[in-house]
Amino acid sequence: MERNVLSAFIQASEKAANIARACRQNAHLFELLVQEKVDDEKNPRFVHDFKTLADVLIQETIKHDIGEQFPELAQHIKGEESNKFQNTLGESITVEVKADKDSTAALLSKVLNGDTVAAGLLADEVHKVVPLEDVNLANSTLPHKVELPVEHLGVWIDPIDATSEYIRGKETPSTINGLYCGGLQCVTVLLGVFDRSSGCPVMGVVNQPFFIHDDDRWIGRCMWGISHNDTNVNCIPKPDLSPKEKVVLVGSGESEELREKLRASGAVVVRGVAGAGHKLVGVALGLADAYVLTRPTTFLWDTCGPHALLLSQGGGVASCANPGTQLTYSGSVGTCNEGGIVAYRDRTFLEALLDRELQESVLPLDPQASGDPQASGDPPQ
Structure with missing residues (x-):
């Protein structure tokens, strides 16, 4: 295959990161981009939840760019957000990328109540060509050929995973084991590719738009991994195999009983780290050994990309209810990971960690958590 799928997804993720950064750069612009979710789109955690035009525009830009390069994929690209947006005049507008910059700007101007300056800035980012060499790949080398x-x-x-952190827009210097407790550093763009027949993840690209704050500007970082047939390659450095304490991340809503069970296995339990994508990437990077979430509050879009990274390392993402089985993926919108998730790099550690008692800690499915096809992915994670 002459077309490089991995490069295309990396470039799409960087364009997404550019849009996210542009929207945070101007306070007036960002104020225009936030709109309260309607009742049937609310996330179970919050009374007030938000979606942003940045979310929708990023999603539709990725769909457009990938679909244009790979037409056979176009009908099989799914996103978290609805692309319907309502302006202050009550007009319902379908956000999409048009054939040229001026047409896209004209559409966005309707969403932005006639703000042509803001619309033009966003359209510039949407139609900008992002060279692969402009992406911070942390000195990794892409494979020459992967079929x-x-x-x-x-x-x-x-x-935009960790939407609430993105909306608050703060820089949070405090870290736990190298992972940020909150703030823009926890925000990730997650792209997951799966085999439609088997449901197995085969490629993941994770972009952190706000990785480093340098001279009043944000610099991002992009990570990738491929796990397909006998090919397992990724950009993650080999882990430090020297003996050390095992660290398990848990969601903020997990019970003290569960945390005690994990401590009894010999692990250091860490809570208070924001963002499901951020925590999953933390496991892939070796900043934690596992991430346990017993609640049904993640969705296919949260886990698919990071799952591929972990598979390429010999790890994975399983269900807490059935830790011997990897999660699988389909194109069903709104599908929740009902049995919770446990992410890991080392299968041996997973086996030592999980027992019958832990499986029994999985909470029953909350219909409100799984019935929302457009939930923002920001419940307790």
């Missing part, structure tokens, strides 16, 4: 069966693949997009 992926594009015609059999599906895609999940989480355009």
Whole structure:
């Protein structure tokens, strides 16, 4: 295959990161981009939840760019957000990328109540060409040739994971074991590619738009991994195998009883780290050994991309209710990881960690958590 699927997804993720950064750069612009979610779109955690035009625009830009390069994928690219937006005049507008910059700007101007300056700035980012050499790949080298069966693949997009941290827009210097407790550093763009027949993740690209704050500007970082047939490659450095304490991340809503069970296994339990994508990447990077979430508050778009990274390392993401089985993926919108999740790099550690008691800690499915096809992915994670 002459077309490089991995490069295309990396470039799409960087364009997404550019849009996210542009929207945070101007306070007036960002104020225009936030709109309260309607009742049937609310996330179970919050009375007030928000979606942003940045979310929707990033999602639709990725769909457009990938679909244009790989037409056989176009109908199989799914995203977290609805692309319907309502302006202050009550007009319902479908956000999409048009054929040229001026047409996209004209559409966005309707969403932005006639603010042509803001619309033009966003359209510039949407139609900008992002060279691969402009992406911070942390000095990793992309594989020259990886054959992926594009015609059999599906895609999940989480355009802005940790949306609430993005909206608050703060820089939070405090870290736990190298992971940020909150703030823009926890925000991730998650792209996951899966085989539509088997449901197995085959490629993941994770972009952190706000990785480093340098001279009043943000610099991002992009990570990738491929796990397909006998090919397992990624950009993650080899882990430090020297003996050390095992660290398990848990969601903020987990019970003290569960945390005690994990401590009894010999692990150091860490809570208070924001963002499901951020925590999953923390496991992939070796900043934690596992991430346990017993609640049904993540969705396919949250886990698909990071799952592929972990598979490429010999790890994975399983269900807490059935830790011997990897999560699988489909194109069903709104599908919740009902049995919770446990992410890990080392299968041996997973086996030592999980027992019958832990499986019994999985909470029953909350219909409100799984019935929302457009939930923002920001419940207790």
